[in-house]
Amino acid sequence: MSQTETTMTADNDLQDIVADSDTGGRVPHDTFSINALWYIPLVWSLFQLWIASPLPFLLRFGVLNDTQTRSIHLAFAVLLAFLAFPGLKSSPRHRIPRATWITAAIGAAAASYLYYAYTGVANRTGAPNSTDLVMAGIGIVTLMEAARRSLGFPLMGVALFFLGYVFFGSSDMLPDVVRWKGASFQKAMSHMWLTTEGVFGVALGVSSGFVFLFVLFGALLNQAGAGNYFLKLAFATLGHLRGGPAKAAVIASAATGLISGSSIANVVTTGTFTIPLMKKVGFSATKAGAIEVSSSINGVLTPPVMGAVAFLMTEYVGISYVEVVKTAIVPAAISYIALVYIVHLEALKMGMTGTSKMHPVKFMLGAIFIIASCIVIAGGTLFLTGQLVDAVEAAFGGAATGILVAGLMLIYVLAVRFAASGPDLEMSSDSLQHLPPTKEIFKTGVHYLLPILLLMYLLMIERKSPALSAFWSTSFMLLILLTQNPLKNYFRKLGNIAGALDQGLREIGEGLVTGARNMIGLAAAMGVAGIIVGAVTLTGVGQVMAEFVEFLSGGNLLAMLFFVALISIILGMGLPTTANYIVVSSLMAGVVVELGAQSGLIVPLVAVHMFVFYFGIMADVTPPVGLASFAAAAISKGDPLKTGFQAFFYSIRTAALPFLFIFNTDLLLINVGPVQAVFVFLVAMVAMLLFAAGTMGWFMTRSRLWESVALILVAFTLFRPGFFLDQIAPEFEAREASAIFQMAEDLGDDASIRVRLAGENLNGDPVDAKYLLPLGPKGAAGADRLLNGAGLELRNEDGKLFIDNLEFAGVAEQLGLDFDWEVIELDVKTERVRKEVFYLPALALLALIYLAQTRRRKHPEALEEVA
Template identity: 80%
Template sequence: MSEEKQHAPQNSDLEDFIADSDTGGRLPRDGFGKAALWYIPLIWSVYQLWIASPLPFMLGIGVWNDTQTRAIHLGFAVLLAFIAFPGLKSSPRHRIPIGTWVIAIVGALASSYLFYAYEGVAARSGAPNTTDVVVSVIGIILLLEAARRSLGFPLMGVALFFLAYVFFGSWSGLPEVVQWKGASLNKAMSHMWLTTEGVFGVALGVSSGFVFLFVLFGALLNQAGAGNYFLQLAFAALGHLRGGPAKAAVIASAATGLISGSSIANVVTTGTFTIPLMKRVGFPATKAGAVEVSSSINGVLTPPVMGAVAFLMTEYVGISYVEVVKTAIVPAAISYVALVYIVHLEALKMGMTGTSRMHPLKFMLGAIFIIATSIVIAGGTLFLTGVIVDALQGVLGGAAVWVIVLVMAGLYILAVRFAAARPDLEMSIESMQHLPPAREIFKTGIHYILPILLLMYLLMIERKSPGLSAFWSAIGMLVILATQNPLKAYFRGQDNVLDELKRGFSEIAEGLIVGARNMIGLAAAMGVAGIIVGAVTLTGIGQVMAEFVEFLSGGNLLAMLFFVALISIVLGMGLPTTANYIVVSSLMAGVVVELGAQAGLIVPLVAVHMFVFYFGIMADVTPPVGLASFAAAAISKGDPLRTGFQAFFYSIRTALLPFLFIFNTDLLLIDVGPYQAVFVFIVALIAMLLFAAGTMNYFMVKSRIWESAVLLLVAFTLFQPGFFLNQLQPEFETRPGSQIFTMAESAAADSSIRVRLMGENLEGDMVDARYLLPLGPSGASGTDRLFDGAGIEFREEDGKIFVDNLNFGGPAEQLGIDFDWEVVELEVEADRMAKEIFYLPAFLLLGLVYLLQMRRKRKEEGVPA
């Protein structure tokens, strides 16, 4: 009992921390305030499910266009931001003041203006009346205040900076290079609030259409008990190993990352249990907190949610959701396995022991085998399900849907019956130390895996939209929440089935409310990010920043990447990861592609967006504003700054990956076949483990400086073998530009052609850069394949080839190619030795270090050499 009392203040502080940062710190005691913060989030969740469902179209009720649905979405967010988040530290937390209600309602009405005044605003497009402008000004001011309440001042401060530039960019005191003509109030408000160029643009559309449903799905899954299930499963599987609680923390955070897009929520969800247990086995408070922080930020990198960024990438990059997941999976997987290895090395350095003496190599191989087997089984199950569904649809037609639903219901009931044969999992620190075997825990929650498999099936096999996939998966979770406890009671022969059914509906309501409250800050961030993006498109400051970064880097791609990484981290210290991604990718993505092309390196746009995303994530760790580190320190009672710096050290591997996949896009599985993908994963994993060993200064035993240097060199070689080959043999051979049509016609299917173009851009500057032009289906002429794939047409004059036409919004136009640019030459891959030949000396060096360290280890242990 005394221990429970001892932990009570800590848990209360944690609840306050997560409420202040995620769901809102106001807890009214009066009936009206309680009802407001119960019913309004509930109605918001029901609204989002309604617009995502086919019911509005079937019934002809509530059918609104995208702009109107975004307006309602933002209206709910602004209303809840004011009533759920106190404005100041001195503001009342146990009641909602009348003045706050008035401002909240005004903010909600202004935010939803495009819903109820849509036809009038559309009719006045570009010529707003006084009402439009007044509502826009009020709306922007109150949206900024909503963001400040729910996310803190930094995001609001960044938006105010960009707004100031919109209105005062013509000030003579500014350097001439950044001056612009400025905008009138009418033009600025029309652009920011009354069109889809600003607040109600792509970001808010993704928030309304996709992100809310995925956050809701995660909240419902967690409400059902899946978070507890994954956590205990990880502890049962790994807790007996050397440094087991820390390894379990890593795996549990990876599982939690499937259902959460918040690194802070990940820390609090798993860290409440993992950090005290890490401290009990010998981890200092700082390192225990740092391990949890590093694990939790990686959860945001893990598909399918990726902190909502996955869905934004589909819009900004113009690729399918499946492609985004494919590019993200290898870096996320090797980063997690490397973190487990880092934890193991820390345990070795601290002399920890476990109840299992499993050899580390055997453990790592076993972990890789389990991960690979799980992926193969999951992939095979999804593929086989797709084949069976296609066969049923061929035989039964429309009736196949009902057969599939009945089969899924049967599988679910069997899984719950299986779980009912065992006691429900308890959630306490003491119970974590006396868990049953992992296989027994696995049986208690198989039904939690079904909705995740359903989500993956709809996304990967059926290729449904993310919004529709999340909708049906959320509906599945509602069914599970309503029925799992009554079914368990029935199978256990208990007579409280009706009581459990009532409990199920209560948990549904709670899950819907938590999901909506988790979205308040994120929706506000999306809206404010729209202000920033609107300022960029209105003023052209993106080009100014591009020139500034190019000036600082001297045109050097590596230096420019460093500056982009620094900008991402600095902005990320105050902005949520998603808002940071939107802002920095809007400003910098095109710059990286352009400078890369001028340096002869073709950087795929998705690689640049992943680069920005990764460094935005690092800001959740980096002092002095690493909120995830502060959350972990609140649990561990360690120093927040030291926790942040230690977590940053553990996360260096995450900071390394973006630089690597810019120069080696194989890591993102771009244009990589299935067998090569397996090879890339294995080699990249070995390289990342060696990088971890090198930075931790420990391999088989404590490393000498030169041994750590050799390990880092081997890791670099495995990551980037082409670097050394390029020093010996050129990567490409040139062909005359006049051969472009012939080469395009004869190229393989689903391929691209590499061209060097020269010409003058709109600013009058000469451009000499290389571009990768995708080609259309094979079998057509070279001209047709170039236009179908890249949206570009060429003309021939005096034996030279020039750009004649560009398809607006096509790949070539998005790459920044302009009219009348000349095709200087074509580049084809040179016939040279395989770059993988450099793996041989790398592994020989690794073998040398291994032998030397094993000799020292045997000597230290007193074993004859």
């Protein structure tokens, strides 16, 4: 086989990987099927844009309630899953069998049942008729088959396991600890399909409400050329450095991962270009693939989208989107910086050179300066834009909106004119080796930054809903696709404006279709995840998981967290990001809350959800499933298992972070002011770099064993200085429960109060644990702050305080609190020295290691002795 044929075969294999995991592997040849797989996704995208826009309410036409919207959304997904994804490896790829058309139509009819039969089903709540049950049964089966086709067996297998537990949980074959009374077909189908407790619950609501729009936004952005732009920009900036292609791969994956919901798509999109170049400069196939995997996985953990998990987390945790972003930003940023540093250390260990031999310290300081500058510039731009918008609205009143839109359009036209002053970027990978200067590349796509900034402005400054923010940003992207080429032709005096407009319309159509086809598996996953969530709420299996983990850990706190992490990885294997988060949070978040409270570990709920989410995502790296590792290995021609293990080694810093921020929530910027946030970021970044140096065995030069251990110890001290202080002086002291109302009234804004509660859970088992209850805004009475913040009301009986009422879906209810639990005592922080004092001995030890290694670098013979 010739080199050309080999390359073509590899490219086809990669296309198959992307198609099988995202858009569908069926490529029919007949006109009817081709049109069906074009127009059905197109209509789906237009439908989602319609319901997200203000038009239905302005025109008083096409207004649907949430349940009906979810039903139509799922119907499109099920229909396209059967049409676009072959059922078996032996199934035809170039035609759609007649039986598949029939099955797809039946599945879509069952999925849309709550749309056209909504009134009747609502009137029969709790007493479904035969038609309801038949449609529910068909819907469950076809939905799981749609998920199997589009995502593989793992998610369907998990759903089947939970459905089996729903129906056969009363079997004598099960041990007493997991046995329950079981459910009839009527009860199960009613719960899973005919209410919003199962398939049509929160997960599918988030999918139909705004996840689709964010996926569509990313598809349109890539269609416009932004993906190629970010890739070339990263290579132009870093490609000349030691190990430059690998560093560029990290940055490019970060840029594409910000708006991507799929780690596999991220690997294939950037890895196709970056992995061959990494191999060319000296990285092995295994390490090149592993670097790309680690970079792509981190993209899913990075705000603003986090693979759509950011929006699910707002629903499950009950906090604002801005709070989720603030919580996730520091761990994601320092993890990416550390990965760049790991790549640099690998290049040093392998003796690589670049056209620019920059000193390691100078390189990291420069990287930190660039990243900090980007954050400051982006934040400053958003802040100043907010101030400008306020000023315009104050000056012009109702006319302000038109003026602001006109201003944005003017900025866009000027940005395109700036881009048109140079040639467009080539799309081929060969051009990565002969790139123009960074500033020349930057100007070619500066207009791509505008819709991203608009999205962040609407979410962060205006605090608009995710759906509305995504709608306007997507609308802006549609405008860019339509007009960027005509405007460039005009400014370059090339003419042919009509031809450029026609090209823009075709690109809009491609983007809308691609966005919808990217959502097929994701929407199906949301629906199947609803089956799992419904099974958890129906059976109470969450309590069983808590007892199981408690048994494994023997009550030890660190062992409990380790087993939760391990089970989260197992549960997340083979699942897409959003379904992954839904499953691990539904099953494991409550375990951490309950068992942690019994051990005195009290952390905000968002920290717990971040903990299980991080480990669920690690499943994409970890063998034997590790889908992202398999995708990277297909490009690098390396061994998938070796690639997975190497990627896991590079990702140890990511696996360590959840344990650190569980014990030090400052890393999540919880109750941290702006100045302290900067300090926390800088200290955490230094700690993560030292942790990377310790695990890689290289700091200023190759490290001795004691130096690696000492570096990890220094990193641990910087991450969690309170650990050593807690051994000397306790952090909290007990106060009487009667002081709770006065204390709640006196504490400042965004404060929380630590309480010890005792009572019985739903199973009648005794509970004696500590909980962290958030308080409402300052200025209200203590009882009101408890109600507004934690959703909790207390009553006084003979001098004792008991829980009298719990707000539905409030924080207290989510924490597992129940009626009539007694408030035993309060925990109040003690007066003691600041924990940061332990930074001093840590930095002194670091200075000792630095001096020892610097001296050894000047004497190569010492280095040879170590080697």
